[in-house]
Amino acid sequence: MNNHRMKLSALTPPLLLAGSLLLATQVQAAAGYADVAPILNKNCVLCHTGDAAPLGLRLDSYEAIRKGSINGAVVIAGDSRNSKLIGRLQGTIQPRMPMTGPPFLSDADTALIASWIDAGLQPATASEMATLPVMKKPVLPAPGATLSYSDVAPIFMQRCVKCHKDNGLLGAPPEGLRLQNYAQLIRGGERVVVIPGIPASSELMRRITGQSRPAMPFDGPPFLSDDEIRVIGDWIKQGARDSDGQPAPIPVGAPVRLQGRLTGLWALDGLPLELANDVRIKKRVSVGDMVRIRGQVMPNGRISVTRIESR
Ligand code: HEC
Numbered sequence: 001m002n003n004h005r006m007k008l009s010a011l012t013p014p015l016l017l018a019g020s021l022l023l024a025t026q027v028q029a030a031a032g033y034a035d036v037a038p039i040l041n042k043n044c045v046l047c048h049t050g051d052a053a054p055l056g057l058r059l060d061s062y063e064a065i066r067k068g069s070i071n072g073a074v075v076i077a078g079d080s081r082n083s084k085l086i087g088r089l090q091g092t093i094q095p096r097m098p099m100t101g102p103p104f105l106s107d108a109d110t111a112l113i114a115s116w117i118d119a120g121l122q123p124a125t126a127s128e129m130a131t132l133p134v135m136k137k138p139v140l141p142a143p144g145a146t147l148s149y150s151d152v153a154p155i156f157m158q159r160c161v162k163c164h165k166d167n168g169l170l171g172a173p174p175e176g177l178r179l180q181n182y183a184q185l186i187r188g189g190e191r192v193v194v195i196p197g198i199p200a201s202s203e204l205m206r207r208i209t210g211q212s213r214p215a216m217p218f219d220g221p222p223f224l225s226d227d228e229i230r231v232i233g234d235w236i237k238q239g240a241r242d243s244d245g246q247p248a249p250i251p252v253g254a255p256v257r258l259q260g261r262l263t264g265l266w267a268l269d270g271l272p273l274e275l276a277n278d279v280r281i282k283k284r285v286s287v288g289d290m291v292r293i294r295g296q297v298m299p300n301g302r303i304s305v306t307r308i309e310s311r
């Protein structure tokens with residue numbers, strides 16, 4: 001290196017020399033797509049892939065990143081400061097990415113992506129390409145499988161977290177319901193939305209099937225696929241297990257609010273209702289009506305209904 005520099009300085013005017021050395025070190029230190037892809041795969045591709053990619057922005061291949069979103073480019077070769085992708089990572093453009101955060105990317109990962117942009121968006125070499133994993137959407141478990149939170153989490157991350165988090169697309173999480181992790185999902189927001197073992201009593205299930213309105217996801221269609229709904233229903237039925245396979249406890253005493261159709265006196269879409277002694281029923285409720293019920297979870301997981309009203 002020293003030798004090399006000596007030779008160069010003998011031939012080159014100082015100014016040009018400084019420039020070419022700077023370029024040489026930059027090229028050496030700068031990241032290539034092979035360095036950037038694993039970070040994007042881990043943190044972004046979950047949502048930014050396929051036909052439903054937000055704003056049409058796919059981050060699952062070199063070509064897709066360069067293509068950008070329906071709004072145009074998100075990376076400008078040589079100019080990370082004015083690249084929207086960096087603005088989203090740093091939070092100077094809201095909502096900050098990844099949409100599942102916090103946690104957001106480390107400063108080191110953000111700097112690495114910025115250096116890749118500044119050095120001109122170097123693609124991966126052919127040999128690097130061969131070692132990069134091909135990103136695929138996770139396959140849903142087959143019917144009958146034992147399910148844990150790990151099986152349902154990707155659905156909530158892709159379709160629900162963008163609103164059901166602090167500073168989501170609508171600002172505060174609707175109904176106080178955050179869906180970024182297991183603890184939040186089981187705790188619920190203003191009320192519990194999952195009753196372990198009983199999908200029909202779980203407002204989350206009623207929202208994704210459309211029994212409760214507005215149906216979720218709120219920005220649907222597209223709504224969840226039949227397979228996704230089946231997997232979430234089976235997961236609740238099996239006890240809403242955490243990622244280690246531990247079922248959730250019955251949230252005894254927690255408030256519940258369910259919507260649906262009154263299919264009998266008293267049944268909600270076929271789910272028998274147990275009325276509390278002091279239940280208040282609004283006068284003109286009759287079988288066939290869309291109703292909203294409120295109550296509390298009893299130790300056996302059933303709901304003690306304290307209020308029924310037409311919707
Ligand atoms: C949970 C799903 C999700 C994840 C994970 C996610 N995003 Fe996003 N992303 C979205 C949504 C939703 C939007 C649209 C938000 C809006 O309306 O501005 C978006 C928008 C963007 C935009 C704006 C595009 C434009 O045209 O302005 C960029 C850039 C972006 N995301 C980059 C990333 C990066 C980089 C990561 C990973 C570090 C990431 N996203 C992770 C859901 C996600």
Ligand code: HEC
Binds near residue numbers: 207257
């Ligand atoms: C675009 C924003 C948005 C998305 C995406 C979204 N929601 Fe919601 N969610 C809302 C809003 C707004 C409400 C309140 C609606 C109402 O009842 O008036 C809500 C309410 C709910 C409730 C009712 C809470 C309660 O205490 O009664 C549940 C359960 C729910 N959402 C689950 C989900 C699930 C599961 C997903 C993903 C499959 C999802 N949401 C995706 C905006 C969203």
